[in-house]
Amino acid sequence: MPVRLDVIVASRFALDGGAMFGVVPRPLWERRHPPDSAGRIRLASRALLMRFEETGRIAVIDAGLGGLWDAREKERLGIESEEDGLVRTLGALGVNPEDVTDAVITHLHFDHAGGWVRRDSAGRLRPVFPRAIHHVQREHWEWAMRPAARDRASFLARSILPLEEAGVLKLADGSGEILPGxxxxxxxxxTLAMQVPVFRGRSGTVAFPSDLLPTTAHAGEAWGMAYDLRPLDVAAEKAALFATASQEGWILVLEHDPSHEACTVAVSGEWFALSPCACPAEL
Ligand SMILES: [Zn+2]
Structure with a gap:
């Protein structure tokens, strides 16, 4: 039986355009992503729902910003995200929070992991998906507990620590298969030990590169983010991803692209060309 896929826009928000494009000069990036009067560019934060019909497992990859934001933070980050936005969208697709068996956390930066936690009716911070195994790399978890000053602002204890308190974490040591395919x-x-999910289905492969390829504008080798801890590694990892994706016809889901949910990759001379596409509904 095939695996059903749904790309969900969990949140929309905005970040400083300069920070999103690192060393790329503004006249180059602003053509592709016109900034607002505060210099911010609009971004999406997407999640991927995977329904494994053969085994009944239901996985959600990343969770957007969630709803634990006060008015000032919402204004600063241009957040359009309600506490139950992801849950409501899943509900419309016929999935209840208790049905989700696997929460795949690419990394714990707030724009990917804010949505794993919400307040219950008594005001306590609890996992949104109470029965799900929450998969994260151990090295990344430990980094998130003690980040460097450089990326401390990207981790929010309120949307991370309740996962540990609830005992839902499964810390992994390195790459590997977490569900069939x-x-x-x-x-x-x-960041340290981000994990990139790659699903090899019966009729193709879909990868979720997370912040390795935030938008279609980040295809070029030098087009990384100022947030990247090791820019040269990002360039090398991206080139390796593109080489395989172009050879094998992978579809890459774009977590932050404001307009496009996914793309394919083709080799074009020394360059890789990205073509926006839709994520297949099943594989
Ligand atoms: Zn990140």
Whole structure:
């Protein structure tokens, strides 16, 4: 039986355009992503729902920003995200929070992991998916507990620690298969031990590169983010991803692209060309 896939826009928000494009000069990036008057560019934060019909497992990859934001933070980050936005969208697709068996956390930065936690009716911070195994790399978890000053602002204890308190974490040591056909590959350029899910289905492969390829504008080798801890590793990992994706016809889901949910990759001379496409509904 095939695996059903749904790409969900969990949140929309905005970040400083300069920070999103690192060393790329503004006249180059602003043509592709026109900034607002505060210099911010609009971004999506997507999640991927995977329904494994053969085994009944239901996986959610990343969770957007969630709803634990006060008015000032919402204004600063241009957040359009309600506490139950992801849950409501899943509900419309026929999935209840209790049905989700696997939460795949690429990494714990707030724009990917804020949505794993919400307040219950008594005001306590609890996992959104109470029965799910929450998969994260051990090295990344430990980094998130003691980040460097450089990326401390990207981790929010309120949306991370309740996962540990609830005992839902499964810490992994390296790349490997977590569900039939669904492998995570450790990537070390953006942050310590981010994991990139790659699903090899019956009729094709879909990967979820997370912050290794945030938008279609980040295809070029030098087009990384100022947030990347190891920019040269990001460039090398991206080139390796593109080489395989172009050879094998992979579809890459784009977590942050404001307009496009996914793309394919083709070799074009020394360059890789990305073509926006839809994520297949099943594989
Ligand atoms: Zn990140």
């Amino acid at each position: 669904l492998e995570v590959r450790v990537s070390k350029g953006h």
